[in-house]
Amino acid sequence: xxxxxxxxxxxxxxxxxxxxxxxxxxxxxxxxxxxxxxxxxxxxxxxxxxxxxxxxxxxxxxxxxxxxxxxxxxxxxxxxxxxxxxxxxxxxxxxxxxxxxxxxxxxxxxxxxxxxxxxxxxxxxxxxxxxxxxxxxxxxxxxxxxxxxxxxxxxxxxxxxxxxxxxxxxxxxxxxxxxxxxxxxxxxxxxxxxxxxxxxxxxxxxxxxxxxxxxxxxxxxxxxxxxxxxxxxxxxxxxxxxxxxxxxxxxxxxxxxxxxxxxxxxxxxxxxxxxxxxxxxxxxxxxxxxxxxxxxxxxxxxxxxxxxxxxxxxxxxxxxxxxxxxxxxxxxxxxxxxxxxxxxxxxxxxxxxxxxxxxxxxxxxxxxxxxxxxxxxxxxxxxxxxxxxxxxxxxxxxxxxxxxxxxxxxxxxxxxxxxxxxxxxxxxxxxxxxxxxxxxxxxxxxxxxxxxxxxxxxxxxxxxxxxxxxxxxxxxxxxxxxxxxxxxxxxxxxxxxxxxxxxxxxxxxxxxxxxxxxxxxxxxxxxxxxxxxxxxxxxxxxxxxxxxxxxxxxxxxxxxxxxx
Numbered sequence: 001x002x003x004x005x006x007x008x009x010x011x012x013x014x015x016x017x018x019x020x021x022x023x024x025x026x027x028x029x030x031x032x033x034x035x036x037x038x039x040x041x042x043x044x045x046x047x048x049x050x051x052x053x054x055x056x057x058x059x060x061x062x063x064x065x066x067x068x069x070x071x072x073x074x075x076x077x078x079x080x081x082x083x084x085x086x087x088x089x090x091x092x093x094x095x096x097x098x099x100x101x102x103x104x105x106x107x108x109x110x111x112x113x114x115x116x117x118x119x120x121x122x123x124x125x126x127x128x129x130x131x132x133x134x135x136x137x138x139x140x141x142x143x144x145x146x147x148x149x150x151x152x153x154x155x156x157x158x159x160x161x162x163x164x165x166x167x168x169x170x171x172x173x174x175x176x177x178x179x180x181x182x183x184x185x186x187x188x189x190x191x192x193x194x195x196x197x198x199x200x201x202x203x204x205x206x207x208x209x210x211x212x213x214x215x216x217x218x219x220x221x222x223x224x225x226x227x228x229x230x231x232x233x234x235x236x237x238x239x240x241x242x243x244x245x246x247x248x249x250x251x252x253x254x255x256x257x258x259x260x261x262x263x264x265x266x267x268x269x270x271x272x273x274x275x276x277x278x279x280x281x282x283x284x285x286x287x288x289x290x291x292x293x294x295x296x297x298x299x300x301x302x303x304x305x306x307x308x309x310x311x312x313x314x315x316x317x318x319x320x321x322x323x324x325x326x327x328x329x330x331x332x333x334x335x336x337x338x339x340x341x342x343x344x345x346x347x348x349x350x351x352x353x354x355x356x357x358x359x360x361x362x363x364x365x366x367x368x369x370x371x372x373x374x375x376x377x378x379x380x381x382x383x384x385x386x387x388x389x390x391x392x393x394x395x396x397x398x399x400x401x402x403x404x405x406x407x408x409x410x411x412x413x414x415x416x417x418x419x420x421x422x423x424x425x426x427x428x429x430x431x432x433x434x435x436x437x438x439x440x441x442x443x444x445x446x447x448x449x450x451x452x453x454x455x456x457x458x459x460x461x462x463x464x465x466x467x468x469x470x471x472x473x474x475x476x477x478x479x480x481x482x483x484x485x486x487x488x489x490x491x492x493x494x495x496x497x498x499x500x501x502x503x504x505x506x507x508x509x510x511x512x513x514x515x516x517x518x519x520x521x522x523x524x525x526x527x528x529x530x531x532x533x534x535x536x537x538x539x540x541x542x543x544x545x546x547x548x549x550x551x552x553x554x555x556x557x558x559x560x561x562x563x564x
Contacts, residue, residue: 397526
C-alpha cells in the first residue's frame, strides 16, 4: 500500500506514510476527535478543555496546554498557530507526562526531616547472594545491584575466615565466600550513587571476638567519616534522627554492649551468656537454629570495638509491639521472620525501627508479600533482591516514588502514636474516606513475544491487582485478544474500591492466555495508588526483573472518585 510505485523500495515520503500507518492509532484518534472542531488539530482552548475535563488538571490546564504544544508538536505551523496535531497529541500521551505515574512524585517530594521510624525503607535480605540460600554464589555484584536500585538496608553475614580475615557467606551451606573488607569497600563506593540518604548495614555476626575486632577496624579504616559512630548532638535521643540529618552516612545495625545511656569501660570486653546472646541477637538466627553454634552452651564474647560503632540501630530481641512501645529505646531495632511477624504484627511502630525477613525455609530465595508488613508499620521489610517476581514488583513499585531514594514516608495515621489504626478495620480510623478506582483498559501497543518461535503470536489479557490492607486485596482481568500482540484493543472497564488508598499498590500484569496451561508473563507495572494520574494514560511495561521493555505499553483511562 505504501509502495505505490511498486519499485520494491520506499521513498522518504512513502516511508513516512508507512510509519504513520503502523503507529497512528484509532483509539487515540477518537479521543482527539472528541475535542477537535475541525478534526485536524487541537487549538489551544480545545487542548486546554481536554486537559481540564479528561486529565483532571483544573486551573493549571491553560498554562500546561501551551507548554505541551511547545514540547510535543512536531510541525512549525502548529507551533505558530498554538495548535496540536494528532501526531503531537499522540507523542504527548506516550511521553512520561502522559504516563500513569504523577511526574511530581517521580522527584524527591516528601518531607525527609521526620525520624527514621516514620519511613518505609527499601531493604535487602542476604544481600550477598546472587542465587539460592544453599549453593548460590556470594558476590560483590549483588551489593552493587541492590544499592543501584535504591536499597538502603543491606545485610552482611559475617563468619571467621582464614588468616584472621572475616568472610561473608550463608553459614553452614555451600554458598561461596567473599571477604568482609571487600564488601565494605564496595559499600563505600556505591552506597550513595542512587540516593544520598543513609544506608543501614545490618550485621549478622557469627565471628569470634578477635575477628569482630578486625571487622571494626575495617569499618573505621574503609568507611571513615561515612560511618556514623557518635550521637549527632551528643545527647541520648528521645527519637531517631531523620534521613535528612543522616545524609551520606552509614549506620551499623548490630548487637551492642549496654545502652547509649550507660557508661562502660572502653577497655573491657563483655562476656555474653547463651541466654543473653539469644535475647540480643537478630531473630534471623532462627533460620540456622539447628547449627552447632546455637546448640553450644559455651559463652560467646562480643568485641568492644565493634559494639562501640553501633549508635542508632542496636539489635534487640522482639517481645511484641506492646512491650516495645512501653519498654524499648528509640535506637533499639528488632528483627523477626515473616511467620513471627504475621502472628505478632497487630500494631504499628511510630517510635523505633523493626525489621522483617523471609523465613528460614525459603532456601530457594523466594520472597513473602511485603505489603502485609508495611500495612502494620514495619519499616525495614527485607526481601531477596536477586529473586524477580510479584514481591519485588511491589517493592519496586512502592519505592518508585520520591526520587527512588529508598525512603517513603508513612501515612499520617501511622506516624501518630495516638491514632488507633488497624489494617483489619480501616473504617474505624479518623479521616476514613474510601475511593472508587475505575480503569478502562483501552489497548496495548507492541507487546513482546513470550518465545522466539517463528509464527508465535500472543493472546494478551490484562489483569489489575490491588495490594494493601486486607479489604483492599482484589484482582480483576479483561478477556483475552486472539493473535494480536501488536495493537490489541479491549475497551473493558475494571472497578475497585480502595479503603486505605495511602497504603494501596496497583499492579498491572499482561499475560499470554493459554487455555491448556498456565498463562505466560508478558509485562507488568506496579505503582502506589497515590501516585496515579487520572485520565487517559499510558503504562510503560516492565519485564519480570523490572527493566523497561520499550515500546510496549498499555493505554488506559482512569477515574478516581469518592465512594458515595
